Amino acid sequence: MKTHDFYYDLPQELIAQTPLQKRDTSRLLTLNKVTGETGHYHFYDLPKFLKPGDCLVLNDSRVLPARLIGHRVPTGGVCEVVLLIDRGENTWECLVRPGKKLREGAKLSFGEGKLTAEVTKVLEGGNRLIQFHYEGIFLEILEHLGKMPLPPYIKEELQDSERYQTVYSKEIGSAAAPTAGLHFTKELLEEIQAMGVQICYVTLHVGLGTFRPVKTEDITDHTMHSEYCMISQETADTINQTKAKGGRVICVGTTSCRTIESWAGEDGTLKESAGWTSIFIYPGYRFKVLDGLVTNFHLPESTLIMLVSALAGRKHVLAAYEEAVREKYRFFSFGDAMFIYE
Known part of the structure; x- marks a missing residue:
């Protein structure tokens, strides 16, 4: 596949420069990964799409003021x-x-x-x-x-550095935020848990390589950056039990996705693990664990839009992105969110 196959046209004014006043009021575009059907909601509507017995996997890495x-x-x-x-x-x-x-x-x-x-x-x-x-x-x-190392496309100074941290961030070590998690409030997480959804945590320390463009014409010639990640035994057990009982494993962010897919056995089971990953997920990849994904809107021709396309299909994803542009969604780190599900 060619890198240009993952291009879409994005007006500069849709790149969010500042976070919204309240985290969970961002918009949420839903995408059925099988049918391509889309819907338009707010992030606080996410519980409507979750079911008792599901498991939500969050990345608890905290950004270093690096x-x-x-x-x-x-x-x-x-x-x-x-x-x-x-x-x-x-x-x-x-x-x-x-x-x-x-x-x-x-x-x-x-x-x-x-x-x-x-x-x-x-x-x-x-x-x-x-x-x-x-x-x-x-x-x-x-x-x-130190100051927060904001992505190069954000030109405005961040007034409150905690807005570039998730409310559950704990393990210091990232050079950039796992931004899909920025939409959650503590109250929303409590609501999700109360409905019978398990919440567990992995750690992946996000490197600035996540913003590195793909410069090769053929995506398979691209070399991924390495990032350190960890899965606790408790998290491995929770995910394994969810799968065994027929629940869905829903990752919050591409970082959580890459962590569990890096350490999963061929049969999809996990155990306590830690180390460096340079996994590159693009169309044709067979997901071992992941069923659904909460994610932000990613840069054109980036490894992240390739990962999302591996889950929901390139045509479905690009059509959803074009719809988001028409509807004037906010893009990238401080932007709106997608929920990809079946």
Whole structure:
């Protein structure tokens, strides 16, 4: 399949720049993955489409305030560093700007010297290994000095950083939010549980590679980025029991989907697991566990729209996206949601 097969035309004004005042008032487009039938609702209507015995799988990863603005030492020139992966011994793999100035040995200062750093290696592809020096607890320093690493298509400053976190976020480590979960309120989750739907959690730390465009003409030539993910024994048991009893496993977000599909056995069963995944799901993939998906609207020609197309069919998905454009849905991270089901 060609990358261009997953293109759709999106007016710039439909890219949501800010979150809605109330999370669950976003719109919800429903898509029957078999028939292609669509419907238009609000996110607070989601319980209407869930059944007792279903299981909702959420990604509890929390976004690190990983964007640091500082200065080069001794010149004072401005620099920007985005933390990607903790490589141990106070060293992180990072994105940097300006790249030409931040060569091996470059020294940096953040927060008037509360945090200092040195570039120790330039990696293939342009990322840097940077070793940090500080007194105290690194995460606390980041909370004070760091900013949310918002996607490149969001141009407005975020007023409340908690709006780029899910209400159930717990495990710190993502460079971007698992955005499908941003629509949930605690009250909505309680309503869903009260109707007999099981709720369980996985962890996948979202990397900025999730925004990396597919540059190959043939999608099978694309190399996926790796992300760290975990499934607890409790979650594995809940999902296995749901499947055994004939319930549906509904993932919230492509990250939850990729986690359970990465670790499922050929028979669809799960066990406690942890490690790196680079699973690439596109049409032709046979889902081992997933039955339904709550997801946002994704970028044209992205690996995420390919994943959604694997579940509901490319023609169904592109037709639904064209309908969402006509109906002026809000797109991407702070945008509206879809529920794909059968």
